[in-house]
Amino acid sequence: HFARIWDETAALPDAQRVTAFKSAFAAILPGFYDHARFPTQTQAQYDERLLKRLKQYPDQREDIARVSREFRAMVEPAQASFEAQFGPMTGFPPVYLVNSLREFDGGTRDLKEGNRLLFGADVIAKIHKPGTTQPFVHHELFHLYHRRHVKEECEPIWCGLWAEGLATYVAVKLNPGATDEQLLLTFPEPLRAAVEKNRPAAICAVRERLDSTRPEDYGALFSSGRLSADLPPRFGYYVGLLVAEDLGKTRSLDELARLQLTELRALI
Numbered sequence: 001h002f003a004r005i006w007d008e009t010a011a012l013p014d015a016q017r018v019t020a021f022k023s024a025f026a027a028i029l030p031g032f033y034d035h036a037r038f039p040t041q042t043q044a045q046y047d048e049r050l051l052k053r054l055k056q057y058p059d060q061r062e063d064i065a066r067v068s069r070e071f072r073a074m075v076e077p078a079q080a081s082f083e084a085q086f087g088p089m090t091g092f093p094p095v096y097l098v099n100s101l102r103e104f105d106g107g108t109r110d111l112k113e114g115n116r117l118l119f120g121a122d123v124i125a126k127i128h129k130p131g132t133t134q135p136f137v138h139h140e141l142f143h144l145y146h147r148r149h150v151k152e153e154c155e156p157i158w159c160g161l162w163a164e165g166l167a168t169y170v171a172v173k174l175n176p177g178a179t180d181e182q183l184l185l186t187f188p189e190p191l192r193a194a195v196e197k198n199r200p201a202a203i204c205a206v207r208e209r210l211d212s213t214r215p216e217d218y219g220a221l222f223s224s225g226r227l228s229a230d231l232p233p234r235f236g237y238y239v240g241l242l243v244a245e246d247l248g249k250t251r252s253l254d255e256l257a258r259l260q261l262t263e264l265r266a267l268i
Contacts, residue, residue, distance in 0.1 A: 001028050002099045006057055018047045029096060031112035053101040063125035064099055071097050078137035085174060092144050097121050106140040117144050127187055135171040135178045142170045149258045158210040158268050160222055165240020166256055173253060191238040198230045205231060206239045243268055
């Protein structure tokens with residue numbers, strides 16, 4: 001769909017192209033290419049970013065098409081092994097493969113028709129080697145499964161720490177021998193080595209932010225932000241894994257998935 005609409009709008013003037021592109025996609029995946037998903041951006045800022053990404057698409061088109069061709073073969077075996085552990089994935093929201101415009105390789109998003117699991121073909125092509133994606137797919141499928149059992153909305157850092165740490169732990173347990181690269185613990189730089197080298201600083205930095213809802217704290221722990229030269233972006237994934245490993249010493253994967261927020265804060 002993206003390739004077709006890109007072609008259909010390629011000859012339009014820039015402003016008309018952005019409007020036409022968003023209008024066409026609104027009927028396919030309502031709310032995804034929409035500035036409303038980004039509260040800190042105005043529509044003009046989002047449209048400028050969208051236009052920039054549209055102009056960059058030809059350089060990525062071949063890689064995105066490759067991921068699209070391989071997507072079923074990437075997801076179906078991972079789903080089968082996930083279901084062997086957790087049961088059939090019936091009644092869950094739809095899964096989409098999109099051009100995320102460099103936003104993500106995978107993740108759930110609240111769109112106009114509800115929560116959806118989205119895989120970003122553009123970022124998958126950039127950071128995942130073919131044939132090594134099963135732990136990553138397990139991680140994302142678990143977010144769907146986990147959301148079914150823990151339905152409350154939760155904004156503080158400790159909620160994200162648990163969600164991402166547990167999903168990483170599940171990927172570890174379902175893929176014995178998976179490398180840190182396959183677990184995305186090396187992006188954008190090695191997380192394990194950095195945290196272990198500065199373990200007290202890393203643990204304390206997370207602990208003192210457990211109840212924070214500040215975007216800059218979330219960005220440093222789980223996205224592209226940075227707290228210090230010694231702590232890399234996304235180090236919260238590894239600290240979250242340490243928490244899940246600790247709680248997993250006395251609980252099964254399903255028991256961990258069903259822990260409710262009312263008891264989790266104290267456990268973390």
